[in-house]
Amino acid sequence: MENKKENHTYLEINGDYRMRELDKSDLEQFNALLQYAFQVTSYELLQTGWEQEEIKYAKRPILEEAYVLGWFYKEKLASMIVVYSMKVNIHDNIMDMGGITGVATYPEYTGKGLIHSLMKRVVNYMHEQEFPISFLYPYSIPFYRKMGWEIVSDKLTFTVKDTQLPKARPVTGMVERVSLDSEDYHNVHSYFALQHHGALIRDNLAWDEYWRWENDDMIAAVYYNKDHKPLGYVVYYIANEIFHIKEMVYLNIEANYGLWNYISAHFSMITQVQGDNYSGEPMAYLFEDSEITETISPYIMARIIDVHDFLLEYPYQIQPEDFKIHFRVIDELAPWNAGDFMVSWHDGETICEQVEDNQSINVVELSINTLTTMLMGYKRPTYLYDHEKIQTEYYMLTWLERLIPVEKPYFSDYF
CATH class of the missing domain: 3.40.630.30 (Gcn5-related N-acetyltransferase (GNAT))
Known part of the structure; x- marks a missing residue:
């Protein structure tokens, strides 16, 4: 009306x-x-x-x-x-x-x-x-699950004691503190986002949201190699003898070493380092003293808005000729997503069409929630099958595992 x-x-x-x-x-x-x-x-x-x-x-x-x-x-x-x-x-x-x-x-x-x-x-x-897709930060995971959103990324919060900080490693570059609107700092994130699945491509509005309500003590420090090319950054503040990392990004291992050298150089000022890691992988293995504290919590939820367009745009790991897979999707909120979507490949192109919901071969039946978290790489097909989130013939799991890229999403933004 x-x-x-x-x-x-x-x-x-x-x-x-x-x-x-x-x-x-x-x-x-x-x-x-x-x-x-x-x-x-x-x-x-x-x-x-x-x-x-x-x-x-x-x-x-x-x-x-x-x-x-x-x-x-x-x-x-x-x-x-x-x-x-x-x-x-x-x-x-x-x-x-x-x-x-x-x-x-x-x-x-x-x-x-x-x-x-x-x-x-x-x-x-x-x-x-x-x-094709929507993201949100949930105040209630059950509430948003009822409407088709599902968890697709985690936040790992870590605490490292001053005595556990890594020893300095030789690097040829150096770290410089820069302004929060530094072009070098922003460019590093742009390169990083283009290389990492799940990352937000930050425009001016996204950067505004990234900083909204933050205190004035926040500092950005960029790692430059010997040719003064920016290759990483750490955003942080220091309070009560704690080095708080908001975000740490690096484009290669040299930048990673350089940034940790910089953090460790604050040894006399701090008793511990606290921060958030959005890679989906624990950090403990990378420390010589691995008895650091890490906690994991779900972070961002996502929902496929248009199944047809998402399946059509999705970059499958393989494109098998003479093979068709039927995604039978359940979506109570978006009727255009409910039904059988047949995906096939021909001459390097993906074909997706909605067909009659009466197929019996190569069918994968699942909710819009499960389809989203599976295609985003947060949970693998076999895991979802074992927990009865997918209904399909067992042989189809091999195809799904081959089709879907393995990389977990990285999402560090909040809006």
């Missing part, structure tokens, strides 16, 4: 509730709901160096550059959701991605299905915008 009132177009009307897209006139209500839902007070922001006007306008770019949808109750914003237009590396293939953020509802409006209806709307929106 569509209705216009006060120059606003309502996508749905339910009693006193009205759904519409937000614009700049909604900025104050938008900020108020964000701060309430995510428990960020103006006082806390002021304590970290934000001015009152900066707080008010910090999220203005969202309303200008993103799709923001909300439910209003008697003209008061009750619930909302935000979609960013982004790009992500999927096994060396750069795909458009819808980044979900700002999912929030005032407590007095919970339990009325507002978020569920907003999620359904934005899935349709992303389908119309031809985003």
